[in-house]
Amino acid sequence: MSKTIKTILILVAVTLVGYLLYSKIFKNDAQDPAISGGGPMAQKVAVDVYVVSPSAFQNKISTTGTVLPNEEVELRSEVAGKVTNIQFTEGSRVRKGQLLLTVNAQEMQAQLQKLQSNQKLYRDMEQRQRTLLEKDYISRQEYDQVSNQLATATADIQALKASLAKAYIRAPFDGVIGLRQVSEGSYVSANTPIAQIVDISPVKVEFSIPGRYSQMVKKGDKITFTSEGSPTEYEATIYATQPIIDPATRTMQVRAIYDNKNEEVKPGAFVKVNLGLKEVEEAILIPTESIIPEATGHKVFLAKGGKAVPQMIKIGQRSETMIQVLEGLAPGDTIIQSGVLQARPGADLTIRKVKNGK
Template sequence: MQTQEQEDLEVTTASPTPQRSGGASRRILWLLVTLGIIGALVFVKMKYFPSQNAEAKGGGKGGAGGGKGAPSGAGGKGGGQKLPVQVYVVKATSLADEVAATGSILAEESVVLKSEISGKITSLNIREGQPVRKGQLLLTINADEIQAQLRKQEFNIKLFRDQEKRQRTLLDKEYISAQEYEQANNQLLTAQADLQALRASLTKAYIRAPFDGVLGLSTITVGTYVSPGAEITTLSRVKPVKISFTVPSRFSNLVRTGDPITVTDEASNKKYEAKVYALDPQIDPVSRTQTVRARYANTNNELRPGAFVKVNLQLGQTSEALQVPTEAVIPEAAGYNVYTVQQGKMVPKKVKIGVRSTRLIQITEGVAVGDSIIRTGILQVKPGDAVRVTK
């Protein structure tokens, strides 16, 4: 019995040895797998992401020494990067004060000839597009009825005049009262007034040119029946002609009668010289402009009424004008701005403008001689940004 128990005890004590050996093997296996995975990750990182290692090293050096690595970490404008811009240095220049506008050509005189009475046209002397003289007979409207009434009224006046003469004789002899004489005299005066009205109506049957000019086109012929208000033709005086245009209200105090203007015909691109002869005393409350009119002799019929023209109004010349490029002026709701460079930074300034052309704009207030005005990179800079001036 003792021998059997001892054998059993020996077997039980020896059995854990193989189990401990298997667990150690598994731990070693897991350790090897883990090291393999880590090695693979390190290989992938070194092969495919080398920049991160360089940044880590650079960052470490920068963080430790505070030297070369610091600016790259700062980045942007705050780190000292300056936006390159081009500037225009303001200087006094010679400038001819001119106002550019658009205008229209108007006839010196123009009228639409219309009939004032009804009737058929019995004679016609209208030559379309031809000049006529003042008072020249253009057409006649049938007025036989008016002429008959006129002769009848002349006979009545003769009768009333004889009656008035007899009544005056009787009144002098006190055979009739003053009232009876006044009635006879009133008949005479009324008949004379009616005769005058008939003569006025008769003159309406003869349409004449009210001034020297050129006739327009017409569609009527002899025999055409016209009624009051019917248009016959037009008559225009085109030597000289008027040029009508508008200027902004801010120039209204500078425009004077006699100022010269240059007129450019849009059709022929030819230039003509004219002079201002009248100004509208009122400013248009809607457009805030003032209407100006000039006159041109138009001796050779160069300009025709209704044509569109460009006008340059000359207001004088100055040698101390301050001008900047057109692209340097920024329009805003409250006015205009320019961006200046002061001590290496952008500083905006409010300005007032004057005469402008396609390339330059006059600045009347807000800048001085020597100011550096930014003309490029305007959309990228903000107030206070550091800028670098380039040529």
């Protein structure tokens, strides 16, 4: 055998041995999950679980609202004229009927004096004509003419007094008067704002609730609310609801009243409202982090036989940490609470901690 042939045979033998060794190593590596990177199905997922049990739960509505004054009006003059007297201080309390401002009424007062003089004259004439009529010295027609003049004068006086009263602007209710928009000597008309009066003790809290709860809310129910920028919680009482549900928003407007004796809650403030509804004695509650939102609803993973089993659920109300489950779970079910994002259907589980819902 030549030297060349021997060399070729040696190379072929070395190549064959190398191929066999490589194949064995590659096959073993492929079978080892730690090396092959087989994914979550090839490894156990470490999770914390939560055992479902029924507990008492009060259904609550959390929403936002606005504070309204009990009463509010913008003062305007019903007659045109020059402001002759201002009798209020900005930001002060006023009482119902208190005189606040006077518009020049000298011309109307002069007309009133003239009409009153005419009325006296017609009254004297009517009395004389009545005496003459009783003695048949004049006809009934002559008496009626004077009587009508007296009635007309009396009606004109009443009309002018009504107009003259409009020159004196008075507070329509007890409240606080705001910033003045006119000065003495200003000319005002019906379009001229003078000042704003608001009654802020009590105040109203207006908010909306989903229409599906409209039958659960009634007059006398209590709410709690907090004003923006303040941690203080206040309690108010529902006194009225809108009789219809808004077809655009599918919500119903509700108003509650708060006494606001210290006037700490200001109208116009943004508030957060909590309204407690009927308490459910045996509700299914689970931690919010155990729920996976999906396009078709919500899902959790059950821990059954050491494996992850997906389960669709229907949710209800929620608190800060818990959420009510209306359908899909039963007492005694064990759900994955922590590690839910690593779980896959059928994945093997290693349970680290068990928490009971009771």
